Amino acid sequence: MLSAKEKREISKQLNAMTGQIKAIQDMIENNRETRDIYIQFKAVEGIMNKALYTVLDNLFRKKLASTIVKVIDDCYDEECPHCKQVGEIKDQFSEMAMRDVIKYLDELENCLR
Incomplete structure (x- = not known):
C-alpha cells in the first residue's frame, strides 16, 4: 500500500500530467506548431517518469526487501535454490533496474506460496 506521503506525491504528479495533457489538447485545437506540441508531450513523459521512478520504484524496492526477509525467515536449508x-538478489539490489525488481519480487512471492 502507498503511504499518505506517496499518495500525495503521485496525486501531485497526476495533476501536473492532467494540466499538461489539457494544454496539449488546447494546442491541437488552436493549430499550434507540431514542435510545440511535441515539447508538451515530452513534459508529460518527464512527469510520468518522475512519478514512476521516485515513488513506485521506492515502493517496489521496499516490497522486495520485505519479501527477501520473509524468504530467509521461512528457509531452513541454506543450500536451497531460493x-x-x-x-x-541482495548483491545486485542497489543496482537493479525496476523491471528486475518486479521480476524477482514475483519469483520470491511465488516461493512463499
Missing part, C-alpha cells in the same frame, strides 16, 4: 537466489 536462499542462493536471495543472496544473488
Whole structure:
C-alpha cells in the first residue's frame, strides 16, 4: 500500500500530467506548431517518469526487501535454490533496474506460496 506521503506525491504528479495533457489538447485545437506540441508531450513523459521512478520504484524496492526477509525467515536449508537466489538478489539490489525488481519480487512471492 502507498503511504499518505506517496499518495500525495503521485496525486501531485497526476495533476501536473492532467494540466499538461489539457494544454496539449488546447494546442491541437488552436493549430499550434507540431514542435510545440511535441515539447508538451515530452513534459508529460518527464512527469510520468518522475512519478514512476521516485515513488513506485521506492515502493517496489521496499516490497522486495520485505519479501527477501520473509524468504530467509521461512528457509531452513541454506543450500536451497531460493536462499542462493536471495543472496544473488541482495548483491545486485542497489543496482537493479525496476523491471528486475518486479521480476524477482514475483519469483520470491511465488516461493512463499
